[in-house]
Amino acid sequence: MRRLLVGIPYLWLLVLFLVPFGIVAKISLSDVAIAIPPYTPTLDLSGGWSAIRAYFAELDFENFAFLASDDLYWKAYLSSLKIAAISTFLTLLVGFPMAYAMARAPAAWRPALLMLVILPFWTSFLIRVYAWIGILSTEGFLNQFLLWIGVINEPLTILNTNLAVYIGIVYTYLPFMILPIYSTLEKMDGSLLEAAEDLGCSRAQAFWLITVPLARPGIIAGSFLVFIPTLGEFVIPSLLGGSGTLMIGKVLWEEFFNNRDWPVASAVAIILLLILIIPIVLFQKNQQRQAEAEK
Amino acid sequence: MASSGQAEVFAPWEDPNEVPLIKIAGVTKRFGDFTAIDNVSIDIYRQEFFALLGPSGCGKTTLMRMLAGFETPSEGLISIDGQDMGAVPPNQRAVNMMFQSYALFPHLSVWDNIAFGLRRDGLSKDKVAARVEEMLKLVQLGQFARRKPHQISGGQRQRVALARSLAKAPKLLLLDEPLGALDKKLRQETQFELMDIQEKTGTTFVIVTHDQEEAMTVASRVAVMDHGQLIQVATPEVIYEQPNSVYVADFIGDVNLIEGAVGAIGDGAELLWAEGRAALMGQPGADLSKGSKATFAIRPEKIAISAEEPMDRRNRVQGKILDIGYLGNLSTYHVELPEGPVVKCEVGNRSRIERRDFTWEDEVWLSWSDTAGLVLPG
Numbered sequence: 048m049r050r051l052l053v054g055i056p057y058l059w060l061l062v063l064f065l066v067p068f069g070i071v072a073k074i075s076l077s078d079v080a081i082a083i084p085p086y087t088p089t090l091d092l093s094g095g096w097s098a099i100r101a102y103f104a105e106l107d108f109e110n111f112a113f114l115a116s117d118d119l120y121w122k123a124y125l126s127s128l129k130i131a132a133i134s135t136f137l138t139l140l141v142g143f144p145m146a147y148a149m150a151r152a153p154a155a156w157r158p159a160l161l162m163l164v165i166l167p168f169w170t171s172f173l174i175r176v177y178a179w180i181g182i183l184s185t186e187g188f189l190n191q192f193l194l195w196i197g198v199i200n201e202p203l204t205i206l207n208t209n210l211a212v213y214i215g216i217v218y219t220y221l222p223f224m225i226l227p228i229y230s231t232l233e234k235m236d237g238s239l240l241e242a243a244e245d246l247g248c249s250r251a252q253a254f255w256l257i258t259v260p261l262a263r264p265g266i267i268a269g270s271f272l273v274f275i276p277t278l279g280e281f282v283i284p285s286l287l288g289g290s291g292t293l294m295i296g297k298v299l300w301e302e303f304f305n306n307r308d309w310p311v312a313s314a315v316a317i318i319l320l321l322i323l324i325i326p327i328v329l330f331q332k333n334q335q336r337q338a339e340a341e342k
Numbered sequence: 343m344a345s346s347g348q349a350e351v352f353a354p355w356e357d358p359n360e361v362p363l364i365k366i367a368g369v370t371k372r373f374g375d376f377t378a379i380d381n382v383s384i385d386i387y388r389q390e391f392f393a394l395l396g397p398s399g400c401g402k403t404t405l406m407r408m409l410a411g412f413e414t415p416s417e418g419l420i421s422i423d424g425q426d427m428g429a430v431p432p433n434q435r436a437v438n439m440m441f442q443s444y445a446l447f448p449h450l451s452v453w454d455n456i457a458f459g460l461r462r463d464g465l466s467k468d469k470v471a472a473r474v475e476e477m478l479k480l481v482q483l484g485q486f487a488r489r490k491p492h493q494i495s496g497g498q499r500q501r502v503a504l505a506r507s508l509a510k511a512p513k514l515l516l517l518d519e520p521l522g523a524l525d526k527k528l529r530q531e532t533q534f535e536l537m538d539i540q541e542k543t544g545t546t547f548v549i550v551t552h553d554q555e556e557a558m559t560v561a562s563r564v565a566v567m568d569h570g571q572l573i574q575v576a577t578p579e580v581i582y583e584q585p586n587s588v589y590v591a592d593f594i595g596d597v598n599l600i601e602g603a604v605g606a607i608g609d610g611a612e613l614l615w616a617e618g619r620a621a622l623m624g625q626p627g628a629d630l631s632k633g634s635k636a637t638f639a640i641r642p643e644k645i646a647i648s649a650e651e652p653m654d655r656r657n658r659v660q661g662k663i664l665d666i667g668y669l670g671n672l673s674t675y676h677v678e679l680p681e682g683p684v685v686k687c688e689v690g691n692r693s694r695i696e697r698r699d700f701t702w703e704d705e706v707w708l709s710w711s712d713t714a715g716l717v718l719p720g
């Protein structure tokens with residue numbers, strides 16, 4: 048029974064991660080072909096041992112070499128890293144005060160506030176992103192409102208710019224930032240701040256010297272939870288971003304569906320995954336350290 | 343703190359020329375329509391070890407938090423060293439507090455916890471280091487300096503909290519149930535350590551406790567509180583020997599209480615307690631008026647037990663032994679009087695098996711001197 052319980056997550060990992068990863072890795076070493084599926088070679092076990100040898104002989108790293116030679120790709124990776132980093136920072140900027148206010152709210156309100164943070168997950172992500180198109184477009188609610196109160200005379204172009212992408216990402220990933228920070232702040236003993244004040248701190252000093260360091264594991268966890276999925280984000284840049292928005296998720300999509308170049312698309316995906324391993328490992332380390340500190 | 347013999351007795355509260363360090367004058371604190379502190383006035387003097395004693399919820403922490411500056415009085419004034427504290431925030435008071443929960447900063451080492459307040463004062467690195475080392479030595483935690491609070495024991499944490507609150511050499515140190523989280527043995531050891539440190543540093547301590555033994559052990563004076571009101575402020579000896587009310591007599595130590603009415607008041611005071619029985623004679627514990635309701639309070643160790651009627655004592659009653667408790671160093675007898683009350687009497691066992699000649703159901707006489715008991719109003 049115990050072995051079964053331990054085994055389930057591994058089975059899950061095997062079926063839902065390692066097998067697809069193996070398939071994608073194999074495709075990334077193949078050549079594009081006009082066929083179904085659109086790459087070659089495909090494994091034909093009926094040909095016996097020699098066919099298998101021939102199959103492996105045809106695999107090579109050509110696609111990776113191609114990615115290195117065309118500057119579109121590394122620019123897209125860099126641009127994605129930049130957009131992910133900036134979005135993470137903006138999400139932290141918006142999320143921390145919200146988490147702080149929630150943790151400081153009367154205990155009776157907190158469940159309701161948590162509910163409000165989680166509530167958006169109850170509708171489709173796609174619908175919510177489309178709603179932002181309605182808000183941000185030239186004739187959208189935001190522009191109409193700003194024109195009405197007289198702050199602007201001309202409608203602002205927000206949709207199809209990087210700004211819209213940032214807004215979309217901050218909006219979408221905000222709960223992932225708020226929840227871990229809230230959980231660290233909520234556990235904080237209020238008498239620590241009084242002790243800091245008692246020892247000569249101003250309120251602001253106590254915030255920087257006590258609250259922020261104690262919230263650090265939550266800040267780190269939240270930042271990774273936003274950064275990691277944002278790096279490969281595809282839906283938000285393609286719906287809200289413009290032609291100027293270069294993100295690797297979009298490139299990946301175009302290789303797969305517009306160019307039908309599965310091998311190159313797979314190579315793009317493999318590199319994205321390799322890049323993501325670093326923050327994922329750091330995230331795991333952070334979680335482990337926090338779990339140890341709580342013991 | 344009680345000194346004996348030739349040494350000068352520490353009793354600044356008896357000296358009319360002495361200026362108190364802390365003046366709490368007519369302070370009331372209300373939370374909504376609940377009154378947590380009700381018109382309390384106390385003067386606390388330099389180098390005192392002052393204890394606030396009372397049951398849980400009587401307002402001790404609230405009073406202490408007003409001294410630290412975390413609560414403001416609804417009415418009344420608090421001044422420290424002649425300065426009105428009304429508008430002074432906690433971070434600008436020469437007062438430090440040791441929190442009931444210790445409130446050690448979990449992300450900082452023992453060393454950094456102790457250095458925390460010193461760094462806020464902008465002291466130079468060397469001065470901070472010297473002072474931290476001094477504090478670590480005072481509380482004997484030198485080898486734990488680099489540990490985090492969660493890596494040391496409860497008793498060690500308590501000492502870190504003490505060192506941290508003493509580091510800035512405050513004029514006044516507030517300790518909110520500092521030993522509450524320790525087990526009994528460690529608690530008793532730490533009480534003496536606290537007294538030692540208080541004497542060494544010369545800091546004025548105000549300690550909050552609900553443990554009467556602790557208050558009696560450590561304090562120069564004890565303030566007994568009940569429901570936000572101050573009932574009595576006095577030295578431990580006076581609190582024990584001359585409580586001003588039934589509440590204080592009952593709260594501190596063991597006491598027999600016999601209800602009745604005030605009789606003649608002369609040298610002492612009489613308590614009429616039962617029809618056809620001689621009045622009990624005692625000291626008046628507070629202002630009494632003849633005929634009013636009163637209670638006779640007598641400590642068990644002040645009662646003698648004998649088989650024959652002690653004719654030389656006015657205060658003597660006869661009863662039947664209900665229960666005997668042998669505690670090694672002393673024996674307690676529970677004696678039921680025919681009128682109903684059960685009187686507890688404690689006798690020291692000076693020589694082996696002495697006085698063990700009484701047994702259950704024996705008729706015995708209890709007696710005490712005219713000055714041993716108190717007649718208290720109410």
Ligand SMILES: Nc1ncnc2c1ncn2[C@@H]1O[C@H](COP(=O)(O)OP(=O)(O)O)[C@@H](O)[C@H]1O
Nearest residue numbers: 373376378396397398399400401402403404405
């Ligand atoms: N901030 C507050 N708001 C409302 N009531 C409070 C507050 N602080 C304390 N009290 C009430 O005041 C009373 C005294 O509390 P406290 O001073 O903590 O008692 P003690 O320390 O003697 O146990 C309690 O009944 C408590 O509920």
Ligand SMILES: [Mg+2]
Nearest residue numbers: 402403442519
């Ligand atoms: Mg308390």
